[in-house]
Amino acid sequence: MAKTYQVVPDKEKAILVIISMPQEKRAGWSSEDIANELKELVSSSQRAQVIAEVVVKIERPTSNFFIGKGKVEEIHQIVETREEEIDVVIFSENLSATHQRNLEEEIGARVIDRTQLILDIFAQRAHSVDGKLQVELAQLEYLKPRLTGKGIMLSRLGGGLGTSGPGEKKLEIDRRRIEEKIHRIKEEVKSIKMHREQTRQKRQEHAVPVIALVGYTNAGKSTLLNALTKSNVYVDDRLFSTLDTTSHRLTLPNNQSAIFIDTVGFLHNLPHNLIEAFKATLEEVVQADLLIHVADISNPRLNELMDSVYTVLKELGAESKPTITALNKIDLVTDEYHVNRVCKSINDCIAISALKGEGLDELVNMVKDKFSKLLKTVTVLIPYKDMNLVNLIYDEGNILQRRDTQEGVHVKAQVSARLKEKLSKYVVKKS
Secondary structure (H helix, E strand, O other), X not given: OOEEOOOOOOOEEEEEEEEEOOXXXXXXXXXXXXXXXXHHHHHHHXXXXXXXXXXXXXOOOEOOOEOOHHHXXXXXXXXXXXXXXXXXXXXXXXXXXHHHHHHHHHHOXXXXXXXXXXXXXXXXXXXXXXXXXXXXXXXXXXXXXXXXXXXXXXXXXXXXXXXXXXXXXXXXXXXXXXXXXXXXXXXXXXXXXXXXXXXXXXXXXXXXXXXXEEEEOOOOHHHHHHHHHOOOOOOOOOOOOXXXXXXXXEEOOOOOEEEEEEOOOEOOOOOHHHHHHOHHHHHHHHHOOEEEEEEEOOOOOHHHHHHHHHHHHHHHOOOOOOEEEEEEOHHHOOOHHHHHHHHHOOOOEEEOEOOOOEOHHHHHHXXXXXXXXXXXXXXXXXXXXHHHHHHHHHXXXXXXXXXXXXXXXXXXXXXXXXXXXXXXXXEOOOO
């Protein structure tokens, strides 16, 4: 039986198809959880309104429609009998080109899957050149198998949910031209990646530690970055409100500088091609000295959301990075015992409210302590002609002693491993 909703004018009318499979295949996610997140994604797109919802229970996908023929006919009946025109049917699972084509022919309405919906949101949110390129690359990779034979031609993607980006260009594009465009974008992304690497190397030359904020989408990473660094990154209470990577500097209590980087939010069962497309951006996570995993303690699916983040970190090869877990949004939780119990079960955990500023001093001190354990004590004699290195020690290290001598500045300090290597030729050998 389909669930229906009140109609809101001026938005595309959408039917959600929630695929319910055996629980062991869902890693703790119920059909209701999947439905709720899909509705959040639709809401985040701001282009469609859910007016009906159909739950389909299957053991495994079928070869022709993914779901059984009976359910396909039920959805077709909803499309046919609704007074208002149904614009799009959105599946909670990723569909093959064949599934998508067959479903559209039988249902009589445009059909998109979860990946296409996410790509639509990404296309709206990307503002930087590299962000737009990476989204377009992911979209073209997605559309490529859907452009042959009776597949979904780009000329049919003239508007509506799931068509932001290259789909809005009414073009007949054959596979060869798609491949050429994908190759060209990959070359541009490679060039941006090289520029990013140069920026990263400059940071490393200055020995500035990097902290990457990671977490499930809408966990509050951007709000935390703004609160810590007094920056003004765009924030909104919806999934994927920010897509482009931003970075800001913060001076820790021991006068050591650190760069905090906000990254794209993760998602349950994040499509592999999206991870691949955004690897250039997500490399900031791989190269970071420390991760702050921002998790929404007010979300009843906290454990599942955190597991999703761990899965993506593992795919990136960053699962063993030093990590602080920041349980955010404690201002939305009335059960203080629950917060304390969860925090005690996680190593290096702190409960915070980025919005209210609660626990932020403790978080910064935890970051400082993490880096302090990584600092090395060195004694160096810096010639006066290299005073820039003394300034660097003041900026990036912790001065313990200083003496100005005829030969130069004699300094004992705690510095990072990278800065210690940079100062290696000035180290005073013990007699």
